[in-house]
Amino acid sequence: MKLASRVAKVKPSETLAITAKANALRAQGRDVIGFGAGEPDFDTPDHIKQAAIRAIEAGFTKYTPVGGTDELKDAIIAKLKTDNRLEYKRSQVVVSCGAKHTLYNLAQALFEEGDEVIIPAPYWVSYPDIVVLAGGTPVILNTLEKDGFKMKPEQLKASITGRTRAVIFNGPSNPTGAAYSPDELKELAAVLVDTDIFAISDDIYEKILYADFPFANLAMADPRLKDRTIVVNGVSKAYAMTGWRIGYAAGPEEIIGAISKIQSQNTSNPASISQKASVAALNGDQQVVSMMVAEFRKRKDYIVGALNDIPGIHCPMPGGAFYVFPNVSGLYGRSYEGKKITNSTEFIEYLLDGANVATVPGVAFGSDDHIRLSYATSLTNIEEGVRRIKDAVAKLG
Numbered sequence: 001m002k003l004a005s006r007v008a009k010v011k012p013s014e015t016l017a018i019t020a021k022a023n024a025l026r027a028q029g030r031d032v033i034g035f036g037a038g039e040p041d042f043d044t045p046d047h048i049k050q051a052a053i054r055a056i057e058a059g060f061t062k063y064t065p066v067g068g069t070d071e072l073k074d075a076i077i078a079k080l081k082t083d084n085r086l087e088y089k090r091s092q093v094v095v096s097c098g099a100k101h102t103l104y105n106l107a108q109a110l111f112e113e114g115d116e117v118i119i120p121a122p123y124w125v126s127y128p129d130i131v132v133l134a135g136g137t138p139v140i141l142n143t144l145e146k147d148g149f150k151m152k153p154e155q156l157k158a159s160i161t162g163r164t165r166a167v168i169f170n171g172p173s174n175p176t177g178a179a180y181s182p183d184e185l186k187e188l189a190a191v192l193v194d195t196d197i198f199a200i201s202d203d204i205y206e207k208i209l210y211a212d213f214p215f216a217n218l219a220m221a222d223p224r225l226k227d228r229t230i231v232v233n234g235v236s237k238a239y240a241m242t243g244w245r246i247g248y249a250a251g252p253e254e255i256i257g258a259i260s261k262i263q264s265q266n267t268s269n270p271a272s273i274s275q276k277a278s279v280a281a282l283n284g285d286q287q288v289v290s291m292m293v294a295e296f297r298k299r300k301d302y303i304v305g306a307l308n309d310i311p312g313i314h315c316p317m318p319g320g321a322f323y324v325f326p327n328v329s330g331l332y333g334r335s336y337e338g339k340k341i342t343n344s345t346e347f348i349e350y351l352l353d354g355a356n357v358a359t360v361p362g363v364a365f366g367s368d369d370h371i372r373l374s375y376a377t378s379l380t381n382i383e384e385g386v387r388r389i390k391d392a393v394a395k396l397g
């Protein structure tokens with residue numbers, strides 16, 4: 001069948017594929033421990049669910065304005081002011097069906113053929129494809145493990161050409177957990193100040209930060225960039241609300257208007273009920289967030305230590321999010337049943353088939369020396385899973 005050529009230009013999300021494969025093995029009765037999930041394992045807090053139930057009972061089940069209700073926009077504006085010291089008007093905020101949808105709409109609004117978009121690697125799987133679907137060209141900037149997977153100002157400078165339209169920032173990062181300090185962002189901002197390049201700041205892991213510095217994004221680090229920064233955030237990760245599908249962007253009125261226009265012709269408004277739940281999340285007790293973060297921190301400390309105990313694996317300490325990104329290239333060249341492991345895909349297949357542990361190959365994020373493990377799963381699962389990985393590695397010839 002002939003499909004539009006854009007279909008062939010994108011690949012399906014690899015993280016969703018590995019979750020599906022692990023689920024299929026479980027359905028066959030295999031006891032698989034999953035480190036693949038890109039979502040909190042906690043339940044959505046009760047006061048948020050109650051707000052949604054009340055919305056349904058009150059009949060708040062119709063279309064809303066395309067870019068979100070004023071009530072939700074005001075909650076987002078208040079959040080950005082309190083947490084980020086950034087001020088926006090309602091016309092500078094748009095709500096979409098998850099931050100992924102926000103990024104997709106934003107790419108459609110900003111990029112076309114010939115536009116280059118700088119994406120630091122390791123990157124979140126969807127960035128390159130979202131850029132490609134808009135007709136743009138991803139320019140991958142490879143960060144180094146020794147730099148904590150953070151781009152350096154000179155690297156950013158070297159990646160800029162006359163066609164550069166935007167840079168995507170994501171800290172804390174999925175998959176590495178790397179978090180930029182306010183000072184590091186200031187240095188990166190200095191590279192962009194005298195250009196007309198847009199900064200897209202994916203702040204989805206803002207709240208899940210372990211570092212000893214406060215969260216910052218580019219607009220916070222250097223106010224001169226606020227008019228060229230589009231802040232993207234959502235409720236999925238901070239409030240364990242991945243299934244509710246609410247994300248948002250704040251930025252220049254013209255770009256936000258363009259996103260709304262595009263959204264008006266694809267999804268219309270995000271779900272009315274989810275919008276009510278998100279108001280409760282943003283305006284409600286924030287202790288639910290700190291409780292989840294405290295739990296993530298315990299798991300992170302355990303999993304980093306346990307992985308570093310395995311000969312051949314080196315696991316850097318993440319500054320945020322709920323992933324570790326260990327370097328497993330020390331095991332490449334070793335073999336099992338006569339088969340040599342030479343890359344991250346072969347290694348994760350060995351772990352899945354040979355040890356019933358689901359992880360994601362680093363190649364999906366632009367680094368074939370690493371694998372990604374999500375520790376959004378119980379400490380008991382983490383202990384058992386890492387024990388299995390250790391046994392599997394010991395069996396390699």
Ligand SMILES: *Cc1c(COP(=O)(O)O)cnc(C)c1O
Nearest residue numbers: 098099100124174204234236247
């Ligand atoms: C999970 C995630 C998102 C998307 O979250 P939504 O559920 O679509 O709001 C965006 N960026 C990164 C880096 C993520 O990990």
